[in-house]
Amino acid sequence: MTAIVQKATGHERVLYALLAGTGMRIGEILGLEVKHLSGDCKTIVVEQSSWQGHIQTPKTKNAYRQIDINSELAEMVKKFVGTRQNGLLFTNSVGRALAQTNLLQYSLHPSLKELGVEKSGFHAMRRFRITWLRKQRAPEDFIKFWLGHAEQSVTDGYSKLNQDTGFRRQVAEQVGLGFKLPGCEAELMRPTVPSISHEVVEAVTM
DSSP: OHHHHHHOOTHHHHHHHHHHHHOOOHHHHHTOBGGGBOTTSOEEEEOOEEETTEEEOOSSGGGSEEEEOOHHHHHHHHHHHTTOOSSBSSBOTTSOBOOHHHHIIIIIHHHHHHHTOOOOOTHHHHHHHHHHHHHTTOOHHHHHHHHTOOOOSHHHHHOOGGGOHHHHHHHHHHHOOSSOOOOOOGGGSOOOOOSSOHHHHHHHHO
8 A cells, every 4th residue: 555655646646545544435535525524634524425427425324424534644635635625625627526437547557557466446445444443453333433334233333432533533543544655745646626617617518
């Protein structure tokens, strides 16, 4: 993961770091808006996702959740957001949500090939995060909550550990990422700025 994130530039560097550092699904990442981030960027609210460029709501109640991240990753995200107050976190040149297939074909797969790593999809980063959290012995309640997994027993339903925001953040800080983040120089992770507004594109195509 360190090599994959290091090799990436622009929004892809931040995107891959978030995928591996949160365990979010790729559609959830692509559906993220600036409003879903806390002021310090240490908490992410998941309430929508992007599928083939269209924003949709989660299919299960467990997918609606908050994800806590450590200060190092939060700082990267904060610098990436910059002065933006709204809109999708990751967009293409016309302001639309990025396409998963394009990211795979033109970014992730070529990077993996150059690094000599077996071809895989974005879900591998989700598995990476789950494995790291368990190696660090994070509370199972938090793992299920952060990853959006369903409760598996009556005891799970009784536990209120997930409501302890302070403890959640403390654990997120302690477990860390499991990979090294590269420098957060602004020029190496500059977000894509739409060259033409979304409204103009729609008006031209109507």
